[in-house]
Amino acid sequence: NAGVTQTPKFQVLKTGQSMTLQCAQDMNHNSMYWYRQDPGMGLRLIYYSASEGTTDKGEVPNGYNVSRLNKREFSLRLESAAPSQTSVYFCASSEAYRQASYEQYFGPGTRLTVT
């Protein structure tokens, strides 16, 4: 099993450009998440999807949109990139029942630079 995969691995955008970060998991997990990580800080939740067909805002949702395409895939879209969105983006997934729902499994990350 590949676990959680993310594409692309690296991306450079100019201010105002748009792009979509892709995430897929093959663990049959119900829940998926998008985080950003900035230097010296922990991970901050952007959006999450508790189950297929549902999405909800996290701590830092402004400037982002998400789509839960099916059970496997959860994408993050930047409609008009800003330098403040330069960060490393991680996708994660978890089961949706009992204690296992807290145990999130992460992808390798997408390193995004906005100039």
Next chain:
Amino acid sequence: GQQLNQSPQSMFIQEGEDVSMNCTSSSIFNTWLWYKQDPGEGPVLLIALYKAGELTSNGRLTAQFGITRKDSFLNISASIPSDVGIYFCAGPLIQGAQKLVFGQGTRLTINP
């Protein structure tokens, strides 16, 4: 909002030494998670704790769920070069919800 504070922020140790780090909160947590992040990679779950006072080991790693429910501890015995990385604690913002809050991390550097 809820915050998790990790201490120390960074550690520089010699190979073979034992390591101790902790995570504290002003609020009660009913679940504690410890992750490790290697350079250039995503975080990997090391240990999950679900009960106050619980002590759980994973190889050379041992984590404890503090009895007050406001802290957790991670120890690494006999450190080796591959232990280098950033260690994060995390816990659910609201018990029963799946949203996690993360500490800012403890960066471990090992001198051979």
